[in-house]
Amino acid sequence: MNKPAVLFDESHCEQCACGNGLDFSFSFAFQPIVDAVNKTVFAYEALVRGPEGQGAMTVLGKVNEHNQYAFDQICRVKAVKLASRLDMQAMLSINFMPNAVYQAEYCIRTTLAAAQTYQFDTRKIIFEVIEGEKMTSVEHLTSIIEAYQTMGFHTAIDDFGAGYSRYNLMISSPPDLLKLDMGLVRDIHQEPNKQAVVSGIITMMCQLGGRIVAEGVETPEEYFWLRSQGITLYQGYLFARPGFECLPEPVFPD
Template identity: 75%
Template sequence: MQRPDVLFDETHCGQCACGEGLDFQFSFAFQPIVDVSDNTVYAYEALVRGLQGESAWSILSRVNEQNRYSFDQICRVKAVKLAAKLGMDAMLSINFMPNAVYQAEYCIRTTLAAAQTYNFDTRKIIFELTEGEDLSSIDHLVSIIKAYQGMGFSTAIDDFGAGFSRFNIMTASPPDLLKIDMGLIRDIDRKPNKQAVVNGIITMMTELGGRIVAEGVETVEEYAWLKGRGIRLFQGYLFARPGFETLPEPHFPDIG
């Protein structure tokens, strides 16, 4: 599909020319992804919220075929602008919609312009794909991942193991980060079947040279089991809840 040129316009509240036709506004909450090898914040994931902190669903339910491209582009600009305003010095993880990216090199222009305007290092940006999105072409997704990695961005697949696992992506163009779905994480310390699956994912990513993020971690027992398997990047309520337009300080449980 042909799209109009994308031009960043700082004068329109951090939006861009591609935002025409988007009839709702939104902001972000940030949740830390922590590195327990040195008890630091590795990244903050930008989670879409309403202007008063309303749920992600209150915004995402309004995204459709007609406004998906504008929404995806504006998400990037707003996330970069707010991260810069808050003085974020960790990585910034931005969820993107592959079906809104018709050509990676072209659609990235707005992100690059925003990063330059707000003095945010593009090498600190992670583009995160939600694994469950309905994709018409795996080849298209692989081309996006390769293009973003070639431009110096990090890439991640979110919710891996949620039921839409795309192992063909892993063989064609593995991401830098693989986020294990919280459904696999929950009660993993006492679920042998989940343990077997996660052990396999750990082996796969180790051999592919990528890193794993265990997301949705809520209990010390889950954390201890996963850390004992060599995972070092974690995200979840055990460490910090998302903070609306703030950068929450994480808590690091002592598991001995």
């Protein structure tokens, strides 16, 4: 497979930050992932948006197998640049497309160059794989997770439980963070079957040494049940909605 030509200097970062290589533009909204124990922001997830704040699908609907590599690389650079411009002190969570990463060590170079160019600490970057993206090879995803962890990045699996649960990955190379799918979170305080599934996931992550993020939390009842089970990291409208090109301050339920 021929490798795309990637230059890792400041001019290349600026080109990526401007979206060069794509025929559409986009930006980001940020939503906090909060630490309920310390009542602080643990991280901000970069959520792709249209250039004027349009919904994610107005952008993602234009991504295909021909431009996904450029989109993945440009996403990383633009997210790092915007986080730096906003003086983000918390960690930055960036979604990545496993099928656009053919060799982790090579594809990461643009991210490293962007972090240097925009003076953003690479130790504050979380790479979050979208759990619903069907992978042709679990071994390929495992190699990416292992490479990123070796390089000092944090890793996360998004939407765990949404349909393509990667238990093989949990066995071979567990991520640092596992984000519960909002379908499991919704009304969990009154659904015993969901409670049983989530309790099992909590036990699994505890034994693997990772942390759980409860995603899509919208009501105090959902939060208080999850909190009673020892989960400390949360994301959802209960705390803050995504803010377009800004860092929203979360609120915490009493």
